[in-house]
Amino acid sequence: MDTEDAKSLDAASDDLILWATARAGLIVVVPVLGSTALLANEVYLIVRLGKIYGKKISESAALGFIGGLGATFVGQTLATMIPFPPLQIPIGMGVTYALGRVARSWIADGMPDSAEKYQAAFSSEFSSAKARASDFSSHPNRDKPLGDEARRF
Numbered sequence: 001m002d003t004e005d006a007k008s009l010d011a012a013s014d015d016l017i018l019w020a021t022a023r024a025g026l027i028v029v030v031p032v033l034g035s036t037a038l039l040a041n042e043v044y045l046i047v048r049l050g051k052i053y054g055k056k057i058s059e060s061a062a063l064g065f066i067g068g069l070g071a072t073f074v075g076q077t078l079a080t081m082i083p084f085p086p087l088q089i090p091i092g093m094g095v096t097y098a099l100g101r102v103a104r105s106w107i108a109d110g111m112p113d114s115a116e117k118y119q120a121a122f123s124s125e126f127s128s129a130k131a132r133a134s135d136f137s138s139h140p141n142r143d144k145p146l147g148d149e150a151r152r153f
Helices: 003-027 033-052 059-068 073-080 084-110 116-131
Strands: none
Touching: 003 033, 003 084, 033 059, 033 073, 033 084, 059 116, 073 084, 073 116, 084 116
C-alpha cells in the first residue's frame, strides 16, 4: 500500500471515529438504553474500522478486544451510568474516541489476542478526548446510528 492509500484509509477511519464519538455524546444520556446503545456503538465502530482496513472483525472479536482493555474501560463506562449529563457526555465521548484510536492500532498490529498492550494508550487517549468533548459534537452524522443500538451484546 502506498502512502496516499494509507492516508486515505486513516482519514476514513478518523472520520468514523469522530462520527462514533459524536454519536456517543447523544446516546449516553438516554435513560436505560444509553449504556446498551453505547456498547453497541463501540462494537459497530470496531467492526467498521476493520472494514476500512480490509479486515473482517466479528462482533465477538470486537467485544473480546473491549473486554481485554479491562478495568480501565469498564470503570470509565460505568461512570456514564450516573444520570448527570455534564459527567456522562464527556466520559461517553472520551471512552468512544479512545477506543476507536486504540482499536485502529490493534487492527494495524494484526489484532493480537491480548489487548493489554493498548491499556496505557487507551488511558492517554481518554484523558485528552474527555477534555475535548465539545469539539466532537458537531459531526454531521451524529444523528445516524452506526448500527442497531437496541441490540444487546
